[in-house]
Amino acid sequence: xxxxxxxxxxxLSVGRIYCDLIFTGLERMPVLGREVFADQLxxxxxxxxxxxxxxxxxxxxxxxxxxxxxxxxxxxxxxxQLAAGGIDLAFLERADDAGPQVTVAAVLKSERAFLTKRAGxxxxxxxEAALSWPKAGHLHxxxxxxxxxxxxxxxxAKAEGLTVSLDPSWDDQLIGDPCLLEACxxxxxxxxxxxxxxxxxxxxxxxxxxxxxxxxxxxxxxxAGGEGAYLATSALFxxxxxxxxxxxxxxxxxxxxxxxxxxxxxxxxxxxxxxAAAIRxxxxxxxxxxxAGAPVAEEISASAGRP
Numbered sequence: 001x002x003x004x005x006x007x008x009x010x011x012l013s014v015g016r017i018y019c020d021l022i023f024t025g026l027e028r029m030p031v032l033g034r035e036v037f038a039d040q041l042x043x044x045x046x047x048x049x050x051x052x053x054x055x056x057x058x059x060x061x062x063x064x065x066x067x068x069x070x071x072x073x074x075x076x077x078x079x080x081q082l083a084a085g086g087i088d089l090a091f092l093e094r095a096d097d098a099g100p101q102v103t104v105a106a107v108l109k110s111e112r113a114f115l116t117k118r119a120g121x122x123x124x125x126x127x128e129a130a131l132s133w134p135k136a137g138h139l140h141x142x143x144x145x146x147x148x149x150x151x152x153x154x155x156x157a158k159a160e161g162l163t164v165s166l167d168p169s170w171d172d173q174l175i176g177d178p179c180l181l182e183a184c185x186x187x188x189x190x191x192x193x194x195x196x197x198x199x200x201x202x203x204x205x206x207x208x209x210x211x212x213x214x215x216x217x218x219x220x221x222x223x224a225g226g227e228g229a230y231l232a233t234s235a236l237f238x239x240x241x242x243x244x245x246x247x248x249x250x251x252x253x254x255x256x257x258x259x260x261x262x263x264x265x266x267x268x269x270x271x272x273x274x275x276a277a278a279i280r281x282x283x284x285x286x287x288x289x290x291x292a293g294a295p296v297a298e299e300i301s302a303s304a305g306r307p
Contacts, residue, residue: 008137009266010062012091012130012162014153015049015142016122017067017082017098019074022105022251029108038106045078045292046103048142048169050087051252054292055259055281057086061266064088066130068120070099085292091133093124105251110226112250122149131160138162138266140258143169147183154186165189165262167254168196175199181216189265190217191258194224206230210237219271221261221278223254231275240275243283252292256285 025039049067056063065087069075071094083089097120104115122145130136139157141147147154147166157164166187168175177183180200184190190213197220198204201212206222210232213220222230228241260281264274285292 008135008161010064010088010133010135011053011056011138011140011262011266012064012066012133012136013049013053013056013140013142014066014127014130015146016047016101016118017050017065017069017075017078018046018101018103018116019078019099020044020046020103020105020251022107024107024248026106026108029106029111029113036106043077045081046252047101048167048252048255048258049140049146050082051255051285051292052140052142052167052259052262053087054085055256055285056263059259059263059281061263062088062135064091064130064133064136066091066124066127068093068095068098068122068124070094070101070119071096072099074102075099081292091124091126091130093126095120095125097121107251110247110250122146127153131156131162136160136162138262139164140262141166141187142255143167143171144174144177144180144184145169145171148174148177151183154184158186163188163266165191165258167191167258168200169254170196184216188218189262190220191254191261192220192222193254194222194227194230197222206239207232207237219265221257221275223257223282225250225253229257229275229279231271233271236271238272238275240272240279243279245283245287247286248288250286253282253285257282 022042023038030036053063053065101119106113139162197209201209214232220232257278261274261278264277
């Protein structure tokens with residue numbers, strides 16, 4: 001598939017699915033031996049694969065979630081949210097060992113800290129069927145950890161004619177992997193945040209990061225939060241400023257950015273327009289709690305009986 005192709009326009013979004021417990025309205029972050037109280041708690045489906053898929057759907061694109069979900073109570077509590085936003089769940093595997101899979105997010109203004117528990121292997125039994133799905137034209141890999149568990153994933157996607165995007169997503173054990181760049185060979189769009197880009201490239205300035213990463217990927221978009229984002233190719237480097245918005249929760253903002261960028265790129269838009277679409281999508285996401293955006297937030301409020 002090539003960007004702008006009228007056929008095979010669906011996106012496969014692959015990665016782990018989490019139950020996110022998001023604490024907002026904190027006066028300070030927790031420290032050992034001290035208790036901190038939050039003003040609000042949001043319970044939402046999470047994980048980059050789901051969040052990006054939700055924003056693909058909001059952009060009007062057919063998106064299928066490729067992952068595993070447990071039968072435990074926490075996994076079951078988010079099943080309705082997975083289905084509510086119009087995401088195609090044909091390639092969602094249900095398995096006892098896939099949960100509970102949980103992320104606790106503590107949000108203080110624009111900063112956040114995470115505590116996460118993974119469960120079972122990342123690869124679903126549905127992967128082969130998903131990659132050969134006639135409607136699929138693009139594979140979005142939500143975290144490098146998923147690729148590390150499925151090292152032939154990019155190769156298999158390319159064999160099916162899919163383009164591929166990847167968000168490395170910070171992982172303390174993997175971000176410094178010396179094999180990371182080689183393992184990502186074949187990825188068309190590389191979508192790190194600025195901390196990830198710094199760790200992977202080994203350089204500190206955005207332009208130098210972009211230049212180093214553009215040696216390995218055709219297109220690199222580096223997310224920089226309130227500073228906006230940077231775009232790098234072998235022939236281009238530019239910066240796009242952030243939109244001035246009221247920030248409620250930055251959880252999943254990068255995944256929303258990814259969806260905006262990939263969707264515009266698949267439409268064949270020029271790269272600066274892809275950046276603008278990505279920043280617009282990320283900006284919408286930070287204005288509500290829960291990375292999937294307004295539809296999920298509204299569903300949670302309704303289920304809790306709040307106005």
